[in-house]
Amino acid sequence: MTTATGDEAALVASLRGGDEAAFALLVDQHTPAMLRVARGYVHTHEQAEDVVQETWIALLKGIAGFEGRSSVRTWLFTVLINIAKSRAVRERRDSDLQIMAFTEGTVDPARFRDAGDEWPGHWRADAAPAPFPETPEGSVLGDELVAVARRELDKLPERQRQVVTMRDLLDLDSAEVSELLGITTGNQRVLLHRGRAAVRQALEDYVRDQR
Numbered sequence: 167m168t169t170a171t172g173d174e175a176a177l178v179a180s181l182r183g184g185d186e187a188a189f190a191l192l193v194d195q196h197t198p199a200m201l202r203v204a205r206g207y208v209h210t211h212e213q214a215e216d217v218v219q220e221t222w223i224a225l226l227k228g229i230a231g232f233e234g235r236s237s238v239r240t241w242l243f244t245v246l247i248n249i250a251k252s253r254a255v256r257e258r259r260d261s262d263l264q265i266m267a268f269t270e271g272t273v274d275p276a277r278f279r280d281a282g283d284e285w286p287g288h289w290r291a292d293a294a295p296a297p298f299p300e301t302p303e304g305s306v307l308g309d310e311l312v313a314v315a316r317r318e319l320d321k322l323p324e325r326q327r328q329v330v331t332m333r334d335l336l337d338l339d340s341a342e343v344s345e346l347l348g349i350t351t352g353n354q355r356v357l358l359h360r361g362r363a364a365v366r367q368a369l370e371d372y373v374r375d376q377r
Contacts, residue, residue, distance in 0.1 A: 202335055206328035207324065221245050311372065314372045330361035334362070
């Protein structure tokens with residue numbers, strides 16, 4: 167864990183002093199990312215908004231006890247994830263199907279090099295993803311691909327969706343994601359690979375169908 171910097175200490179002092187401008191700035195800065203992370207745990211956007219609101223209330227109530235052993239952002243997202251987990255446990259539906267989806271493969275394993283290869287786990291030369299088009303229509307197709315990717319992201323098993331969202335949409339590093347989710351770096355890597363592979367497969371299928 168990192169120690170709070172001087173700027174962080176000043177922010178904490180402002181929040182403890184009831185500085186509404188500092189709190190509003192923090193809300194504007196982090197709420198969009200918090201919604202994305204919360205959405206990885208709960209079923210609807212409205213539920214994610216409730217989780218985020220509870221997190222901000224928890225920050226206001228708990229800022230006096232903040233000890234600065236981590237950044238405010240890490241602390242904030244840790245609180246968010248704990249609240250989202252509790253909400254998800256209360257509202258979870260069909261958990262057995264969730265578990266089955268988590269263990270199910272997303273891309274045909276035969277497309278990857280085996281363990282004895284020089285580059286295990288990488289795409290086989292004859293099964294690598296097809297390049298996306300770079301034609302004048304590509305800009306239009308690009309918007310469609312973004313929509314497809316977002317739809318596919320919502321379909322991912324919970325843990326994969328959380329990891330892909332944090333790594334690729336929020337640009338958090340591997341260590342931070344592992345810490346926030348309470349998983350090992352190796353597990354984080356596997357989840358990221360599976361989630362990305364599933365999204366990539368959907369994009370490949372879509373591009374192929376447009377030809």
